[in-house]
Amino acid sequence: MTEIQATGAASTAGAAEADAFRVIEARELCLTFETNDGPVHALSNVDLAVDRGEFVSFIGPSGCGKTTLLRVIADLEKPTSGSIAVNGMTPEEARRKRAYGYVFQSAALYPWRTIAGNVALPLEIMGLDQAEREERIARNLALVNLAGFERKFPWQLSGGMQQRASIARALAVEPDLLLMDEPFGALDEIVRDHLNEQLNQLWDRTNKTVIFVTHSIPEAVFLSTKIVVMSPRPGRVHDVIDCNLPRVRTLDIRETPEFLAIAHRVRDGLRAGHAYDDQ
Amino acid sequence: MTINKLLKSQGAAVAAVVLILIVIWYLGAAVLNAPFQRDQNERTQQTQTSGAFIEATLNQKRPVLPAPHQVLVEIWNTTVEKRITSKRSLVYHSGITLSSTMLGFVLGTLLGITLAAAIIHVESLERSLMPWIITSQTIPILAIAPMVIVVLNAIGISGLIPKAMISTYLSFFPVTVGVVKGLRSADPMQLDLMRTYSASTFQTFWKLRWPSSIPFLFTSMKVAIAASLVGAIVGELPTGAVAGLGARLLAGSYYGQTVQIWSALLSAAFLAAMLVTIVGVADKAVRRRMGIAR
Numbered sequence: 001m002t003e004i005q006a007t008g009a010a011s012t013a014g015a016a017e018a019d020a021f022r023v024i025e026a027r028e029l030c031l032t033f034e035t036n037d038g039p040v041h042a043l044s045n046v047d048l049a050v051d052r053g054e055f056v057s058f059i060g061p062s063g064c065g066k067t068t069l070l071r072v073i074a075d076l077e078k079p080t081s082g083s084i085a086v087n088g089m090t091p092e093e094a095r096r097k098r099a100y101g102y103v104f105q106s107a108a109l110y111p112w113r114t115i116a117g118n119v120a121l122p123l124e125i126m127g128l129d130q131a132e133r134e135e136r137i138a139r140n141l142a143l144v145n146l147a148g149f150e151r152k153f154p155w156q157l158s159g160g161m162q163q164r165a166s167i168a169r170a171l172a173v174e175p176d177l178l179l180m181d182e183p184f185g186a187l188d189e190i191v192r193d194h195l196n197e198q199l200n201q202l203w204d205r206t207n208k209t210v211i212f213v214t215h216s217i218p219e220a221v222f223l224s225t226k227i228v229v230m231s232p233r234p235g236r237v238h239d240v241i242d243c244n245l246p247r248v249r250t251l252d253i254r255e256t257p258e259f260l261a262i263a264h265r266v267r268d269g270l271r272a273g274h275a276y277d278d279q
Numbered sequence: 280m281t282i283n284k285l286l287k288s289q290g291a292a293v294a295a296v297v298l299i300l301i302v303i304w305y306l307g308a309a310v311l312n313a314p315f316q317r318d319q320n321e322r323t324q325q326t327q328t329s330g331a332f333i334e335a336t337l338n339q340k341r342p343v344l345p346a347p348h349q350v351l352v353e354i355w356n357t358t359v360e361k362r363i364t365s366k367r368s369l370v371y372h373s374g375i376t377l378s379s380t381m382l383g384f385v386l387g388t389l390l391g392i393t394l395a396a397a398i399i400h401v402e403s404l405e406r407s408l409m410p411w412i413i414t415s416q417t418i419p420i421l422a423i424a425p426m427v428i429v430v431l432n433a434i435g436i437s438g439l440i441p442k443a444m445i446s447t448y449l450s451f452f453p454v455t456v457g458v459v460k461g462l463r464s465a466d467p468m469q470l471d472l473m474r475t476y477s478a479s480t481f482q483t484f485w486k487l488r489w490p491s492s493i494p495f496l497f498t499s500m501k502v503a504i505a506a507s508l509v510g511a512i513v514g515e516l517p518t519g520a521v522a523g524l525g526a527r528l529l530a531g532s533y534y535g536q537t538v539q540i541w542s543a544l545l546s547a548a549f550l551a552a553m554l555v556t557i558v559g560v561a562d563k564a565v566r567r568r569m570g571i572a573r
Binding site: 075095098100101108110114121122125126153173 | 475
């Protein structure tokens with residue numbers, strides 16, 4: 001709710017400078033899917049503002065529209081009404097300019113391409129020359145600790161390594177914005193903890209803006225600077241919680257009172273948003 | 280090796296089936312050829328022991344059903360014993376049939392892929408083209424083949440091309456259906472991924488849809504190459520029986536040469552098996568190269 005006021009203040013002041021740092025700006029965003037069982041309100045009056053360098057998590061039960069909201073930002077879905085800007089452009093313009101990298105729930109690597117070949121895919125589409133491609137492949141595979149696996153095929157890698165390769169593929173485009181849709185959802189807890197730490201370091205080093213969809217409270221609190229709690233039917237933003245933990249975090253932080261307090265608030269928000277349909 | 284192990288090995292299983300078929304074949308030959316042998320014995324006032332009678336049924340000159348060894352001897356005589364250039368060499372006739380099979384198969388596969396690519400990109404084509412494609416396969420090929428040959432002959436095209444056209448006609452269909460399915464088999468997530476890269480339709484096709492369709496393509500090609508062979512043989516029937524396995528079949532039936540018919544039939548079956556095997560080997564090789572074979 002404070003978010004809407006902040007957005008309103010920025011616009012009325014007409015501060016172009018402030019807008020320059022705003023990566024995502026959504027207002028009264030609605031998306032309705034027409035199905036045979038009648039309309040489904042996937043998103044209802046969603047307001048959202050994300051500034052450059054933030055790590056924002058969308059959290060909520062399934063059906064709350066968190067993935068849909070991410071897909072609207074990525075121009076994989078069109079909103080029914082409301083406005084949304086990505087880097088000050090429409091999502092379609094942003095997509096055409098390859099403003100973001102998208103990481104899906106599963107690694108979605110092409111089985112007939114090696115790991116290097118998979119990272120090369122977006123670079124080939126962008127029309128980069130071979131030297132540039134090779135440089136970016138090496139740099140980004142090193143970034144996700146996959147140097148030396150260039151010539152392996154996806155099936156030769158574990159699930160966690162595959163997902164890291166898909167992150168390297170998204171990073172190779174060199175976007176300022178990274179959209180991640182439950183990237184660690186299919187992995188076991190130990191691997192997930194490890195990748196959370198790596199992602200936190202990656203974000204700190206590269207200073208990218210990250211939007212991260214999850215349904216894990218510890219994951220959201222551990223990674224984020226801001227947590228957007230969403231609730232279902234209709235999909236809407238229930239609460240926006242600031243997460244002012246230190247920028248670089250280790251897993252130990254999850255035992256601290258500050259961490260637990262934020263996690264508690266997230267859990268309360270999820271429960272409140274959920275209450276009315278638990279008949 | 281225990282009996283169990285023996286039964287489980289594929290070679291033994293194939294050998295057992297072949298053995299059973301040969302036994303049935305011999306029994307059938309003896310029964311079917313018996314009436315003629317009885318007639319002949321009556322005419323020549325001859326009495327035979329049962330053993331000699333059965334032996335005679337399996338060694339007639341123009342049997343109703345030739346015995347396996349007669350067919351094998353005929354195949355041996357017309358392949359190994361004959362020069363390849365001889366008009367009576369089965370290798371020569373197989374070669375002629377094979378050339379139109381291959382030409383028809385290649386054209387059919389290309390046509391099939393082209394149609395499939397058009398169908399998945401232009402939605403209206405699926406509704407307008409698919410019914411015609413399916414209808415084309417419901418018409419008996421025996422009805423169309425003579426017309427194709429006659430019409431093409433009238434405009435001065437004869438020889439290999441008309442036969443290959445009939446092979447094409449039969450082989451494009453499985454490829455179209457299989458490749459349409461294959462081109463659509465790409466994971467929706469991977470298609471979304473292409474969209475996030477703002478890839479062109481062309482790039483999405485070559486980098487995602489085409490590689491995803493390869494396993495489907497090879498499965499279809501196995502069906503298509505066998506259909507091509509059938510098409511080539513059928514195409515040879517109305518040409519006046521000049522050359523090819525179809526011509527051997529036709530000539531054999533004109534002159535009651537059942538042994539010749541059966542040896543041509545077996546050659547065709549062997550050729551089909553070889554062609555399907557070659558496509559299977561190519562399938563494995565391509566998959567291994569692509570890294571998707573496990």
